[in-house]
Amino acid sequence: MRLYAVTDRAWLNGRTLPELVADAIAGGATFIQLREKHATHDEIVALARELMPICHAAGVPFVIDDEVEIAREVGADGVHVGQSDTACADARRLLGDGAIIGVSVQTVEEARAAQAAGADYLGVGALIPTPTKPDAVDVTSEELARICRAVDIPVVGIGGLRVETLDVLANSGVDGAAVVSALFAADDAQAAARSLRARLDEMLGGGESAFPALPPACAALPAVLAIAGSDSSGGAGIQADIKTVAAHGLFAETAVTALTAQNTMGVRNVLEATPTFIAEQIDAIFEDIPPAAIKIGMCPSAPVIEAVADALTRWSATNIVLDPVMVATSGARLIAEDAVHALEDRLIPLARLITPNMPEAEVLAGFEVRDEKDQERAAVALADRFGCAVLVKGGHGVHDANDVLALPPTETADVGAGVRTTWLRSPRVDTENTHGTGCTLSSAIACGLARGLGLEESVAAAKSYLMGALEAGLNLGAGSGPIDHMWAYRPHQKVPV
Ligand SMILES: Nc1ncnc2c1ncn2[C@@H]1O[C@H](COP(=O)(O)OP(=O)(O)OP(=O)(O)O)[C@@H](O)[C@H]1O
Ligand SMILES: Cc1ncc(CO)c(N)n1
Numbered sequence: 001m002r003l004y005a006v007t008d009r010a011w012l013n014g015r016t017l018p019e020l021v022a023d024a025i026a027g028g029a030t031f032i033q034l035r036e037k038h039a040t041h042d043e044i045v046a047l048a049r050e051l052m053p054i055c056h057a058a059g060v061p062f063v064i065d066d067e068v069e070i071a072r073e074v075g076a077d078g079v080h081v082g083q084s085d086t087a088c089a090d091a092r093r094l095l096g097d098g099a100i101i102g103v104s105v106q107t108v109e110e111a112r113a114a115q116a117a118g119a120d121y122l123g124v125g126a127l128i129p130t131p132t133k134p135d136a137v138d139v140t141s142e143e144l145a146r147i148c149r150a151v152d153i154p155v156v157g158i159g160g161l162r163v164e165t166l167d168v169l170a171n172s173g174v175d176g177a178a179v180v181s182a183l184f185a186a187d188d189a190q191a192a193a194r195s196l197r198a199r200l201d202e203m204l205g206g207g208e209s210a211f212p213a214l215p216p217a218c219a220a221l222p223a224v225l226a227i228a229g230s231d232s233s234g235g236a237g238i239q240a241d242i243k244t245v246a247a248h249g250l251f252a253e254t255a256v257t258a259l260t261a262q263n264t265m266g267v268r269n270v271l272e273a274t275p276t277f278i279a280e281q282i283d284a285i286f287e288d289i290p291p292a293a294i295k296i297g298m299c300p301s302a303p304v305i306e307a308v309a310d311a312l313t314r315w316s317a318t319n320i321v322l323d324p325v326m327v328a329t330s331g332a333r334l335i336a337e338d339a340v341h342a343l344e345d346r347l348i349p350l351a352r353l354i355t356p357n358m359p360e361a362e363v364l365a366g367f368e369v370r371d372e373k374d375q376e377r378a379a380v381a382l383a384d385r386f387g388c389a390v391l392v393k394g395g396h397g398v399h400d401a402n403d404v405l406a407l408p409p410t411e412t413a414d415v416g417a418g419v420r421t422t423w424l425r426s427p428r429v430d431t432e433n434t435h436g437t438g439c440t441l442s443s444a445i446a447c448g449l450a451r452g453l454g455l456e457e458s459v460a461a462a463k464s465y466l467m468g469a470l471e472a473g474l475n476l477g478a479g480s481g482p483i484d485h486m487w488a489y490r491p492h493q494k495v496p497v
């Protein structure tokens, strides 16, 4: 609960709240509260449904201010209630033991009463005069310290907190800071979150404070199926897929297409599964736990591709993200020359989204893809040709790691228009350790789709997740090493690269 972000749409300036929340999380926000004082019931429900998957994709709890019924309706992780809102005990009765319930307090007495009523954390403030309350310091830093000493549950300070005023929390015993305009009025919410996190970790000690984890999985946990090759090094392939799906709090199922003897320096051998055995794996899965989304990775030969395509057609599978794996980061080929046609004729037509890197886009588009202009041209050409969405990834580019997403009319519901493109931009993380980034990204996108996110939001959330995994700075192996799929669950301490 180190950096607790309370949403406010007052300063959107052309951005969307999901974009701002994804940026805040990418910058280090660890808890999101949707707060809407004037929106209608339906507007709050719609906003919650957009924000929840983005939070859960990064392992961040999502609560709603005051609206207990809506929290129950959308399955939010909990609520935050004030002294004049629904009582904590009533909220607990409505939402159950697994919910996270926060209470606003201003005195030791209110704090003790909230803890006794079952609160999981407290919000204490306002600590700093704010533009809306220029003369009100409802709680002094001394009273804040007394409240922290009086209870055993986490406490966040709130009210007028920004990087310059965080010192008011020093030595108080709080677990974190709740901020509003410092994040949502900032020109760059991700940068603002980074600055706030850095100051808070410096002041309160690095790492995450103890805080209720996400509620236990509900019975209807969405399943994501990965049809891919095993990477013995654990960094890419089916291993990366399983880790990514688990990190998103979803249920991973797998159909293995091949075994590779591989490490960060290369692939020394490949053992293909038989087409029959691949079909048997997929049939077994669909007969029992049908997946909400599917990620297809390494399919090393035409017979394997035919078997996968036949099985997915047999099951009328949808929400398919196809990563057209051709070459590993180490440079080893992962598909037979003659299999590319089978990929184009049988698998791509089944996909909702394909995610070629630049070399793969070059093979599929039939022209050079060396810069962002080529990336966009290839994405549009492939979306036009196959009628699916196309994400041409920019990891093999020269400058930043910018990916371009081409959306066909079927994704934009704007049938009159042609293919629309949008860029997912991120700074290039200064690391050699990028093994499995493509596998991880495509699986994370499938997780977004499995949670009911739209395609653009799924790609944006997946990109944020991937950035965290890269920035964690894992440094294993003598070659291009793996990334940290579990970064969102670790204390936010940089692993020295
Ligand atoms: N150093 C980096 N910093 C930030 N993002 C990166 C970096 N390298 C790759 N990416 C991102 O990782 C994703 C995968 O891109 P890339 O082009 O590496 O795919 P790939 O070659 O299929 O990866 P893989 O090695 O898993 O096959 C893209 O979103 C890309 O922008
Ligand atoms: C098994 C497997 N699938 C995909 C990739 C792509 O990186 C890899 N290196 N290994």
Ligand SMILES: [Mg+2]
Pocket: 323, 325, 326, 327, 357, 438, 439
């Ligand atoms: Mg790849």
